[in-house]
Amino acid sequence: EDKVVQSPLSLVVHEGDTVTLNCSYEVTNFRSLLWYKQEKKAPTFLFMLTSSGIEKKSGRLSSILDKKELFSILNITATQTGDSAIYLCAVESNTGNQFYFGTGTSLTVIP
Amino acid sequence: EPEVTQTPSHQVTQMGQEVILRCVPISNHLYFYWYRQILGQKVEFLVSFYNNEISEKSEIFDDQFSVERPDGSNFTLKIRSTKLEDSAMYFCASSLDREMWETQYFGPGTRLLVL
Numbered sequence: 001e002d003k004v005v006q007s008p009l010s011l012v013v014h015e016g017d018t019v020t021l022n023c024s025y026e027v028t029n030f031r032s033l034l035w036y037k038q039e040k041k042a043p044t045f046l047f048m049l050t051s052s053g054i055e056k057k058s059g060r061l062s063s064i065l066d067k068k069e070l071f072s073i074l075n076i077t078a079t080q081t082g083d084s085a086i087y088l089c090a091v092e093s094n095t096g097n098q099f100y101f102g103t104g105t106s107l108t109v110i111p
Numbered sequence: 112e113p114e115v116t117q118t119p120s121h122q123v124t125q126m127g128q129e130v131i132l133r134c135v136p137i138s139n140h141l142y143f144y145w146y147r148q149i150l151g152q153k154v155e156f157l158v159s160f161y162n163n164e165i166s167e168k169s170e171i172f173d174d175q176f177s178v179e180r181p182d183g184s185n186f187t188l189k190i191r192s193t194k195l196e197d198s199a200m201y202f203c204a205s206s207l208d209r210e211m212w213e214t215q216y217f218g219p220g221t222r223l224l225v226l
């Protein structure tokens with residue numbers, strides 16, 4: 001059965017800390033891995049990763065994929081209270097437009 | 112910035128009733144998706160739609176569910192006879208083109224409560 005597992009389930013840090021969120025997957029015919037930030041309602045897109053070892057970066061956020069070990073990490077440096085959210089990892093299978101989501105990591109950044 | 116819109120934002124219905132959830136994808140997008148998220152649980156893929164037909168559906172998307180694009184702008188999800196367990200947040204998403212590795216843009220969701 002295809003699955004996506006995220007860890008930790010929840011995390012509480014102080015402003016300025018650096019966090020690393022993990023996503024491991026077992027998905028048939030991997031196509032891409034996506035990271036989303038979910039605050040109140042709909043997820044908003046952060047990154048799409050398709051190739052191993054190439055870091056994607058956007059401001060204080062960065063992500064990398066390891067297709068051999070079947071995982072990805074999302075790093076957030078110098079965290080701010082606005083980073084508090086649930087971070088979702090999703091993996092797209094090549095067999096049709098099928099996406100598998102993890103349960104998310106709930107990040108709380110306290111001042 | 113273009114965005115996906117969904118209506119209604121909230122819907123309460125009686126078990127066994129039909130509901131139609133509406134989505135207006137971003138205008139030049141070609142691929143459309145429905146997801147649901149039961150309260151406290153993970154986002155689940157329901158169905159994807161391209162060129163006026165379903166391209167993929169999950170096990171959740173049984174005969175009680177249907178999708179259509181009736182007028183070239185709206186994309187609807189119909190649940191024929193709702194069950195209590197259909198209570199969830201339903202998200203619509205659209206993307207420009209899968210082959211170009213375009214990302215999906217999510218709508219704000221419709222919270223469905225089945226009583």
